[in-house]
Amino acid sequence: MSVTDASQAASNSPHIPVLLRPILDHCAPISGAWLDGTFGAGGYSRALLEAGADRVYGVDRDPMVFDMAQSWAADYGDRLHLVEGVFSKLDEYASDLDGVVLDLGVSSMQLDQADRGFSFIKDGPLDMRMSQSGPSAADIVNTADEAELANILFLYGEERASRRIARAIVKRREATPFDTTLDLADLIENVLPRTKPGQSHAATRSFQALRIAVNDEYGELYRGLMAAERALKPGGQLAVVTFHSVEDRMVKRFLQMRSGSNARANRYAPDIEQAPAQFELRSKKAIAPSEDELAQNPRARSAKLRIAQRTDAPAGDSIVEKDLGMPVLTRKR
Numbered sequence: 130m131s132v133t134d135a136s137q138a139a140s141n142s143p144h145i146p147v148l149l150r151p152i153l154d155h156c157a158p159i160s161g162a163w164l165d166g167t168f169g170a171g172g173y174s175r176a177l178l179e180a181g182a183d184r185v186y187g188v189d190r191d192p193m194v195f196d197m198a199q200s201w202a203a204d205y206g207d208r209l210h211l212v213e214g215v216f217s218k219l220d221e222y223a224s225d226l227d228g229v230v231l232d233l234g235v236s237s238m239q240l241d242q243a244d245r246g247f248s249f250i251k252d253g254p255l256d257m258r259m260s261q262s263g264p265s266a267a268d269i270v271n272t273a274d275e276a277e278l279a280n281i282l283f284l285y286g287e288e289r290a291s292r293r294i295a296r297a298i299v300k301r302r303e304a305t306p307f308d309t310t311l312d313l314a315d316l317i318e319n320v321l322p323r324t325k326p327g328q329s330h331a332a333t334r335s336f337q338a339l340r341i342a343v344n345d346e347y348g349e350l351y352r353g354l355m356a357a358e359r360a361l362k363p364g365g366q367l368a369v370v371t372f373h374s375v376e377d378r379m380v381k382r383f384l385q386m387r388s389g390s391n392a393r394a395n396r397y398a399p400d401i402e403q404a405p406a407q408f409e410l411r412s413k414k415a416i417a418p419s420e421d422e423l424a425q426n427p428r429a430r431s432a433k434l435r436i437a438q439r440t441d442a443p444a445g446d447s448i449v450e451k452d453l454g455m456p457v458l459t460r461k462r
Contacts, residue, residue, distance in 0.1 A: 145426045146172035147232060148370050148434040151416050153180055155436050156366045161227030164188060164360065166216030166353060171198050173230050178205055186223045188212045190260040190344075215260075217352035220360040228366040229357040233350060233376050235259075235340060247340060249314035249332040255307055257336075257343045266339045270313060271306045275299045277458075284456040285347070286338025287375075294320055294335060310336075337373075347455050350376060354383045355447060358407055363441035367408065370434050377415060377433045378454040384408055384437045386448060405442035412436060 149172065153159065159180035165173045168187035171194075177185050187209060189195070195202075195211050202209055212222045216231060235247050246256030246266060255267040269281070275295045282291035297320045298307070307313050314332040321331045341347060357367050371377040384390075389406040390413075415433035422429050450457055 147429045147432045148418055149176055151434055152230060152368045155411055156228060156368060163228040164219055164223050164226050166219055166229060166231045168194055174209060178208055184208050186210050186212055188214055188216055188219060188222060190215050215349055217349045217356055220356040224360050225362040226360050226365050229361060230368045231353060232370045233372060246310050249310055249330055249336045252309055252311040255310055255313060257340045259344050266343050267307055269339060269342060270298060271302055280458055281342045282335050282338045284458055285341040286334035288334040288338060290321055350379055351450055351453060351455055359444045361439040363439055365439040366436060368436045370432055372431050375456060380435050382453045384410060384435060387445060406440055407442050407445055408437035408439060410437050
């Protein structure tokens with residue numbers, strides 16, 4: 130099947146895969162075994178299978194997505210293998226892979242389901258758990274102290290008014306705990322200045338921060354990149370779609386370090402013998418969505434795609450979190 134036909138097949142899913150066409154174009158010809166680390170509605174997995182992949186491992190921590198896939202997954206027989214798990218452990222699910230695709234962040238399916246608690250527009254329980262297990266956003270909001278709340282909002286959401294919001298949350302919860310999304314969103318709206326037309330909702334950054342904290346999204350990405358390095362065979366492709374600056378910075382720095390393309394901090398410093406590179410960059414700059422894609426899928430407006438090809442060098446040692454620019458939150462136990 131052609132790249133165009135594979136893209137069209139994937140568009141039948143309720144969640145439109147972002148930057149799918151560039152992935153298929155840059156990684157062509159698609160063959161062998163691939164792993165879709167953020168299965169969701171299955172858009173990438175279906176496109177990879179239609180484009181020629183012999184087998185695709187569809188990994189997701191949300192058990193609900195596999196129920197939704199029952200209507201079509203059987204059409205691919207044993208070519209599609211579904212795994213409930215996290216992509217930080219992808220090398221435990223498969224090895225000698227020809228490709229790994231990661232689409233980071235929350236899906237439009239989850240946002241559209243009010244009872245999942247991701248949306249600050251639709252009222253629902255203050256949840257945000259992708260795996261539907263473990264501590265929820267309500268647990269954090271109602272139990273973390275003011276300093277920890279402020280750090281979460283600032284480090285994970287880049288919210289400049291983090292201290293003001295945290296102070297208001299702690300004061301309000303003394304009388305009544307937060308149970309719903311709109312309850313928290315309304316408080317944040319009342320704390321911050323009125324947004325101007327065209328600006329994002331006042332609660333956007335705070336909800337992003339809580340979602341990242343609940344699901345350990347930066348930790349998952351940090352570990353997932355190194356897991357992909359271990360799982361890919363020589364010549365295998367790694368394609369990562371990010372949606373905000375911190376994620377993209379982490380992916381960019383990881384690939385720079387693993388491809389030996391990090392610039393020296395001091396040009397007069399002596400050359401240091403470089404270890405063999407684990408990746409070759411397919412594109413020095415991130416790939417952005419086309420105007421046509423933006424017209425069809427506004428969700429893609431902030432997306433960036435980075436692709437690299439695995440070399441035959443052994444997987445490297447773990448990278449220190451701060452070297453990737455990963456925000457590290459010291460949480461009280």
